[in-house]
Amino acid sequence: MSQHEKKKPVPVKQTEVKRTRRDRGELEAIMFKLFEGQPNWTLKQLVQETDQPAQFLKEILNELCVYNKRGSNQGTYELKPEYKKAAEDDTNGQ
Template identity: 75%
Template sequence: MLLQRQFKMELAQTNTGNTPKSYSLNMFKDFVPMCVFSESNQGKLSCEGKVEHKFDMEPHSDNLANYGKLCRERTQKYMVKSRQVQVLDNDHGMSMRPMPGLVGLIPSGSKEKKKQAPAKPSDVKRTRRDRTEMENIIFKLFERQPNWALKALVQETDQPEQFLKEILNDLCVYNKRGPNQGTHELKPEYKKSTGDTDAA
């Protein structure tokens, strides 16, 4: 049979807000046996005593109204989102614009490139140029640098991504691994004849 005795505990502090000041202590003897151990500086363990009573503490019925207020305050506190407004020193937005000459040099996995991605206009607004004209533009871009990421080429040429892919599939090799992973470079036959193509 479960033996239970009740005790009442009062907090000494008075300025505790809605924190309950009175608690019911329900004492039990029917629980898993426990002992208290200590360890000396030499590492020797000693049994200091046996736990004979267990107390479960809960707010006393006199404080249930205050305890309810405390629970509501906690809930409301954690539902409020704290937002901060920060004024930037550089309010010209220069740090968010791609700088001329740097497009295509940023590694494909970098954070800077990911930040620039949302600012790009959609392919719907881009108009296709003549294919021959586009091929000449692409050859000139590959004269500037040997490797280009697709997104960088879209920015440079302002052409639909799918249209560029079709041209790149004919003119370029896609690097799937190595130091230039994720970029395109001209096929060997076009590297040799780039000058001739431009002259034509």
């Protein structure tokens, strides 16, 4: 009989993981890229995708996005119209 005890790995709660803030410009670029691929995101999805603190993400989202309070995309963020246009111009100009 082996005297090997199996230690159960302690689950790490997501909330305990300290997320470090990226450079603001860098994060904005990542956000634009994400919104290019998918027009609507929940805060939870964005936190997972960017690995940024939710509070920091909200600050940037408030500047770049509109929050859908109702309708089919309720509870999601989407880029403000002026940013959508800019993103489209970028891709078409190449």
